[in-house]
Amino acid sequence: MQTETLPYIILAGIIALSLALFQYIYKSKKRTRVNFLLAFLRFVTLFSVFLLLINPKFDRTTYFNEKPNLLIAVDNSESIKYLDQDQKTRDLVAFLKQDKSLNERFDLEFYSFGKDIHNLEALIFDEKQTNPTVVFERFSQVYGNSIAPLILITDGNQTYGNDYEFAAQNYKHAIFPIVLGDTTRYIDLKIEQLNVNKYAYLKNKFPIEIIAVYNGLEEVSTQLTVSSGNTLVFSETLTFNQEQSSRLVNLSLPANSPGVHSYKAELKPLVNEKNTVNNIKNFAVEVIDRKTHVAIISDIMHPDLGALKKAIESNEQRQASIIKPSEFLKLSDDFQQVIIYQPNQSFKSVFDEIETLNINTFTILGTKTNWLEFNKLQPYMQQTVTNQYEDFQPSLNSNYSVFIVDDLNFSDFPPLQTEFGEATFSLPIEIVLYKTVNGIQLKEPLLFTYEVNQKRATVLNGEGIWRWRAQNYLDDKSFHNFDNFIGKIIQYLDSGQKRARLNVSYESFYNGNDNVILTAQFFNKTYEFDNTANLEITVKNIDSEQAQTIPFILKQSNYQVDLSGLEAGDYKFTVTSQNENIFQSGAFKILDYNVEQQFLNANVSKLQNLATQSQGKSYFIDDTNALTEQLIKDERFATIQKSIKKVVPLLDWKFLLAFIVLSLSAEWFIRKYNGLI
Template sequence: MQTQTITFIILAGIIALLLALFQYAYKAKLKGKRAWILTALRFVSYFSIFVLLINPKFDKVTYYNEKPNLVVAIDNSESISYLNQSQNTSEFIKSLKANEELNENFNLEFYRFGNEVISTDSLSFDEKQSNLALVFERLSEVYNNSISPTLIISDGNQTYGNDYAYMNKRYKQSIFPVILGDTTTYTDIKVQQLNVNRYAYLKNKFPVEVIATYNGNATVNTQLRVSAGNSTVFSKPLTFSKTQTSQIVNFTLPANRVGVTSYRAQVVPLDNEKNTVNNVKNFAVEVIDQKTKVAIVSNILHPDLGALKKSIESNEQRNADILTTQEFLNKSNDYQLVIVYQPTNNFRTLFNEIDKLKLNKIVITGTKTNWALLNKLQSNYKQELTNQDEEYQPSLNQNYGTFTVDNLNFGEFPPLKGEFGETSFTVPFETILYKTINGTQIDEPLFATFEINDRREALVLGEGLWRWRAQAYLNENSFNAFDNFMGKLVQYLSTNKRRTRLNVNYESFYNGNDNVRITSQFFNKNYEFEDNANLNITLKNKETDDVKSFPFVLKNTSYEVDLSGLEAGDYSFTVKVNNENISKSGELKILDYNVEQQFLNANVTKLRTLATNSEGTSYFIDNTSALANDLINDSRFATIQKSTKKVVPLIDWKYLLGLIALSLAAEWFIRKYNGLI
C-alpha cells in the first residue's frame, strides 16, 4: 500500500474520531457508558465511509498446486495390428488410466495419430498412414510452455511426413517411447522404393527405377519381375548377401496405348520369408497423346516469369517456355496457349500473330505495361490511364463458376501492383478475384476470364505472382495449392471445349494409400453455381460388379465425396444430379498397396535416438512395469506450488459494507431505546 494512501487513512481516522466526539461528547453533552458506546459506533460509521471513499487496494495472494501433464500419443495405424500389438496397446492404456498414483501426480492427456493427430483415446488401428513428425508439431503448439513429459506408443515406423528422430529440437519435452514390437531379425527381401512418372507420352519409353533391399546373412538369388496383366514386360536376376543388401534396377517400358496401364513389380520371395506382402508394389502410368505447350512471352526480366514456369510445369502434361516476342514469332505454331507478360511497345506483331492463329491467352499487366498500346491492340477491355500505381489485395469471388477455385486464403496473400484506375470491359466476363484496397473490396476484377468468338482469355491486373506462390508455400509447406490454382486456369484456357453445367474433377488412378476424393461443380442455366443441388456418385467395381452409391457434400464452392475406404480395383462411375437429367461418367483405378504392411519389426533404433536426444527413456511394451514409478519419482516432473497475486480494491470487500450497516443500525437502536430520537 502506498504511503499517500496510509496518510489518507490516518487522517480519515482522526477526522472520524473528532466528528464522533463533537456530536456526542460536545454537542449532545452525553455522559457515561452510553455516550462512549454511541461515540464508538459513530466513529466506526464515519471511518468506514471515509475508507471506502479512499478505496485503498490490497494484494491478494492465492496458492495452488499445478500438476505436470502426461501426454500419451498412441499410434493408430494398421501396422500396430499387423505386428499383433493392438491388444498389448489397449491393455497398456487401461493400466495407465487405472493407476491412481500416476493420475494423482499427472494430468493425463490422450491423443491418437495416423495421418492426423486427434485428442481421444478411442483406438481402431485402421489408419492407412502414420505421421510421427506431425505429432510433435501439433503437441508443440499446446505443451511447449508447460512441463509435459510425453509417451509415444508406437512401432516407430513412419510412412509419411518429415523425419521425426530429431523433432526434440522443436518439441521441448522429455519423450518416453513405448516400443510396440521386438528386435527379432527376420530374413526378408522387399521392394523398398519404386520411382516412376505418373504420365508418359504415346510411342515413347518411360523410365522406371526399382530399389530392392535384403535383410539376412546368407547369399540368396531371386528375380525382379515386372508384369502388365498376365504378361511379363521386364525381368532381371538379383543376388543379395550380407554385404550386398540393396540393388537399384533402372529400365524403361514402352508406352504403346493411350490410357491407364497397371503394372506389378515383384521380387520373387525366398522360401523362408515371413512377410511376402512387401515383395510386391503395384504402379500405374497414364499414357497421353499430347502435351500442352505454353509460351510465356515477355521483354522484361521479372521473378513472376520463373514462378509461372515452375507452376505450369508442376503438371507433367504441360511444358512452358520463357520467350521474347521475336523468339515466339519464330515458332508460334508450337504452342497452344500464350501468356503475354506486361506488353510493351513492340508487342503489336505478337497480338497480330495470336489473333491469326486463334490462340487463347493470358494477359498479365503491371507497372511496366504500356496500357496506351494495350488499349489499342484489343477491344475487350479498356484501362483508365492515370500513370499511377496501386497495390491490390485479392478477394475470392465465391460465385465464380467457370471452374472450381479453391480458397487459398487469398486475403492473406501479398498485394499485386498494377495501374491505378478503373478497368472497363466491353464483353461479358467472370471475376475470379476482386480487387481489395486498404481492406475494402471494390467491384472490379483482379483476375477475370471471358470467352469471345470461340476463344478464351484471362486478364490479371497486377504483377507479383511469385509472392503468392511463396506465400502458399509458407501456409501449406507446399507449392501445390498455388500450382493447382494456376493449373486449372491453364487447363481451362488450353481447350475450347463447350462449357457444361456439371464439372467433375478426378484422377485416372490413385495409389492405395492416397486419399481418394472427387470434386464437382453444378451450375444453373445461367451458369451460376448451385449451392443446394443434390449430387450422387454411383461406382461399379468392374471385377466384382459390386455397385455402391455415395452422396456429395457441399464444401465451399464445390461438392466433394471421399472414397478413401474403397478396396483396390478398376471402377466405372456416374455422377448424377438428382431431379435433373444431367450426369457425367468416367473411370478410375485404385492400386493395391498398403504401406503399413511393409514392416516386420519396430524401428527401435530411431525411437531410442528420440528418447536419448530428449533426455527420456525408451521401454518395450512387454516391459513397462517400471514406467509409472520412473515418471512419478522423476524430480523433473514434481508437482509445483504456484501463486497468483491479485490487486483487490477495498470497495469489493463486502464485509466492510456490512460493518457500516451494522454500526448505523446499532446506533439507531440505542438512540431509539433511550428516547434520543
C-alpha cells in the same frame, strides 16, 4: 493494501467525522445520546461514500501445485495390427491410465496419431499412413513452456511427412519411446521404391526405376517381373548377397495406346519368406496423346516467372518456356497457350501473332506494365492510368462458375501490387478473385476470365504471385495446392468445354494410400454457386458390381466426398443433383498398395537415437514397469509450486451501497421519531 490509498482513507475518515460532528454537535449545541447517534450514522454514511469513491484495493496471493504433463502418443496405424502388436498396445494404454503412482505424479494426456494427431478415443489401428513428425510439431507449439515428457508408443516406421528424428530436435523435453514389434531380422525381399512418371505420351517410351532390397546373409536369386494384366512385359533375374543387398533396375516400356494402364512389379518370393506383401508394387501410367506447351513471354526478369514455370511443370502433361517477345514470333507454332507477363511497347507484334493464331492467353499485369500501351494493344480492358501503385489482397468469389477453385485461404495471402485506378471492360467477365484493401472487399477484379469469339483469356491484375506460392508452402509444407490452382487455369485455357452447372474434379487414378477425395461445384440457372444443393455420388466397382451412394458435404466454396475407404479396383461413378435432373459421370482406378504392410520389424535404432538425443530412454513393450519407475523417480519432472497475485477491492461495492442505504434509513427514522424533521 496499496500504501498510497491509506492517506486517502485517513483523510476521508477525518472529513466524514468533521462533517458529522459539525452538523449534529457543533451546529445544534446539543450533546444528547440522540445527537451522538445521528452524528455516528452520518459519519458512517459519508465515510462509506468516500470509500466507494476511493475504492481501496489489496494484493491477494494464492498458491497451487502444478503437476508436470505426461504426454502419451500412440501409433494407431495399420502396421501395428500387421505386426500383431494391437492387443499389447491396448493393454499398455489401459495400464498407464490406471497406474495410481503415475496419475499422482503427472497429468496424463493421451493422443493417437497416424497421418495426423487426435485425442485418444479408441485404438482400432486403421490409419493408412504414419507421420510421427506431426506429434513433435504439435506438442512443441502447445507444451513448449511447460514440463511435458513424452511417451511415444510406436513401431518407429514412418510412411509420411518429414523425417521425425530431425523434427524431434525442436521438442525440448525428454522422449521415452516404447518399441512395438518384433526385432528379429528375418530373410526378406522387398521392392523398396518404384519411380515412374504419372503421365506418358503416346508412341513414346516411359522410364521405370525399381530399387529392390534384400535382408539376409546367404546368397539368393529371384525373378523380377513387370506385368500388365496377364501379359508379361519385362523379366530379369536378380542375385543378392550380404555385400550386394540392393539392386537398381532401369527399364523402359512403350506407350502404345492412350488411357490409364495398370502394371504390377513383383519379386518372386524366397522359400520361407515371412512377408511377401512387400514383394509386389502396383503402379499406373496415364498415356496422353499430346502435351501442352506454354510460352511465358516477358521482357523483364521477375520471380513470378520462375514460380509460374515450376507450377505449370509440376504436371508432367505440361511444359513451360520463358522467352522474350522477339523469340515468340519465331517459335509461335510450338505453343498451345501464352502467358503474357507485364506487356510493354515491344509486345505489339506478340498481340498481333496471338490474334492471328487464335491462342488462349493468361495475362499478368503489374508495376512494370506499360499501361498506356496495354490499353492500345487490346480493346477489352481499359485501365485508368494514375502512375500510382496499390497493394491488393485477394478474396475468393464463391459464385465463380467456370471451373472449380479451391479456397487456399486467399485472404491470408500476401498482397499483389498493381496500378491504382478503376478498370472498365467492354465485355462480360467472370471474377475469380476480388481486390481487397485493409480488409474491405472492392467490386474490382484481381483475377478474372472471359471468352470472346471462341477464345478464352485469363487476366491477373497484380504482380508478386511468387509470394503466394511461398505462402502456400509455409501453410501446407507443400506447393501442391498453389500448383494445382495454376494448373486449373491452364486446364481452363486448354479446354474447349462449355460451361456446366455441375462440375466434378477428380484424378484418373489414385494410389492405395492416397486420399480419394472428389470435389464438385453446383450452380443455379444464373450460374451463382448454390450452397443448398443436395449432391450424391453413386460409386460402382466394375468387377464386383457392388455400388454405394454417398452424399457430398459442403465445404466453403465447393462440395466434397471422401472415398478413401474403397478397396483397390476400377470404379465408375455418377454425381447427381437430387433437386434437379443434372448429373455427371466418370471413372477412376484405385491401385492396390498398402504402405503399412511393407514393414517386417520395428525401427529400433531410430527410436533409440530419438531417446538419446532428447535425454530419454527407449523401452520394449514388455518392460514398461521400468519406465514408470524411472518417470516417478526422475527429478526433472518434479511438481512445481506456483502463485497467482491478484489485485482485488477491499470492500464489495454492493455491500457498501447496502450499508449506505441502511445508515441513511436509520438516520431518517431516528430524526422522524424525535421530531427533528
